[in-house]
Amino acid sequence: MNKVLRGDKILISLPSETKPIEIGFGTVPISGTSVSTVSIEELKKSAREISELGIYDTDKEEESAKQ
Amino acid sequence: MIQIKKKNPLSNRSPQYIFIDTNIIQYSGDKNKSKSQAFFDLFDNLKKQRYELAISEIVIVENLHGFYGRQYEKAYIHLSKFIKKIVSENVLLSSAQIGGLYKDEGFQDIEMIDKIIAATAFLEKSLILTRNHKHFPPPFFECIQWFPVVFKTGSYLNTIDVCLYEPRYKLIARRIREKERGNS
Numbered sequence: 001m002n003k004v005l006r007g008d009k010i011l012i013s014l015p016s017e018t019k020p021i022e023i024g025f026g027t028v029p030i031s032g033t034s035v036s037t038v039s040i041e042e043l044k045k046s047a048r049e050i051s052e053l054g055i056y057d058t059d060k061e062e063e064s065a066k067q
Numbered sequence: 068m069i070q071i072k073k074k075n076p077l078s079n080r081s082p083q084y085i086f087i088d089t090n091i092i093q094y095s096g097d098k099n100k101s102k103s104q105a106f107f108d109l110f111d112n113l114k115k116q117r118y119e120l121a122i123s124e125i126v127i128v129e130n131l132h133g134f135y136g137r138q139y140e141k142a143y144i145h146l147s148k149f150i151k152k153i154v155s156e157n158v159l160l161s162s163a164q165i166g167g168l169y170k171d172e173g174f175q176d177i178e179m180i181d182k183i184i185a186a187t188a189f190l191e192k193s194l195i196l197t198r199n200h201k202h203f204p205p206p207f208f209e210c211i212q213w214f215p216v217v218f219k220t221g222s223y224l225n226t227i228d229v230c231l232y233e234p235r236y237k238l239i240a241r242r243i244r245e246k247e248r249g250n251s
Contacts, residue, residue: 010192010240013247016156023236025083027190028158031124031151036119038149040111043095046145050096051103055138058090058097059220 076163083111084121084186087149088197089129089180091229092122094216096145102227105218109229118194121150123158123187125180152187161186164243168207189234196231203232207239 011020021027030036050056093199095106127146152158162182169177169183181202187194188195195203200210211228 006123008237010236012161012240012243014157014160016160023240024188024192027192028152028187031153033147034151035148036150038110038114040107040114043110043120043145043148044107046141046148047096047103047107050138050141051098051100053138053141054098055134055142056093056096056098056103058093058102059099061093067068 069157082117082119084150084152084188084191084193085118085231086121086123086152086184086191086193086195087126088184088195088199089126090198090204092130092146092149094198094227095167096142097225099218099220101219102225105216109214109216113196118149121152121191121193122146122153123184124154124180125183127151129180153193154183154187157190158183158186161190164246165189165239167246168239168242169204172206174204177204185234189236189239192234192236194231194233196229198227199231200230207235208232209235 010023012023013020087142091106094102095110097103097106113120127143131139131142132148145250160180162185165185166177166179166182181199184195185203185208187193194211194224207230211233212231214229214231216224216229217224219225
């Protein structure tokens with residue numbers, strides 16, 4: 001369900017650019033240390049490790065944020 | 068027998084990014100394995116729809132805040148599995164513009180980090196996945212799809228309602244142009 005119609009050109013002016021730029025896929029550079037595609041399996045593996053370490057206890061954090 | 072493969076109508080499209088907000092990243096690594104798994108099912112579902120899962124580099128700050136040693140290292144490794152988009156000068160300039168538009172609408176308390184995520188999604192013509200609905204309010208963002216993420220806490224079923232937010236690209240661009248004209 002990719003909702004955005006890629007045919008819709010939207011140009012914006014920024015003082016850092018000499019001419020208007022078109023917004024869209026690839027406008028913001030990828031970090032030098034970034035992967036180029038996400039692997040759900042890799043993501044699951046790293047999530048399992050941090051889950052076991054108990055780094056993120058979101059129930060507790062949300063509870064204390066309410067108080 | 069010759070098998071005719073049906074062409075996937077999405078196969079020629081470039082993927083669209085979904086920027087994952089801090090809270091969703093934390094849910095995906097939550098100590099409650101049922102919660103973590105429920106968010107993976109959602110990620111899997113989105114990947115199957117040819118979305119790419121990305122984060123703004125600014126999200127790293129929020130997710131590593133207060134961690135050291137092994138926790139710091141493991142949390143960074145997890146963040147590094149997402150596509151990371153830099154906080155470029157253009158992102159900062161756009162976040163200032165979007166922040167100004169929100170100020171005009173009476174929103175004073177949108178955090179800088181959320182403005183940076185908003186600007187990154189705007190410049191990329193992409194979407195944001197979050198459960199913090201107040202951080203990307205109308206009229207410049209709209210929820211285009213709700214996901215009730217169901218998980219277990221002990222023997223109870225719980226739900227977190229997350230939403231896919233789309234920047235209203237044309238409205239944002241037009242408002243910025245109008246502001247520029249008014250101030251030139």
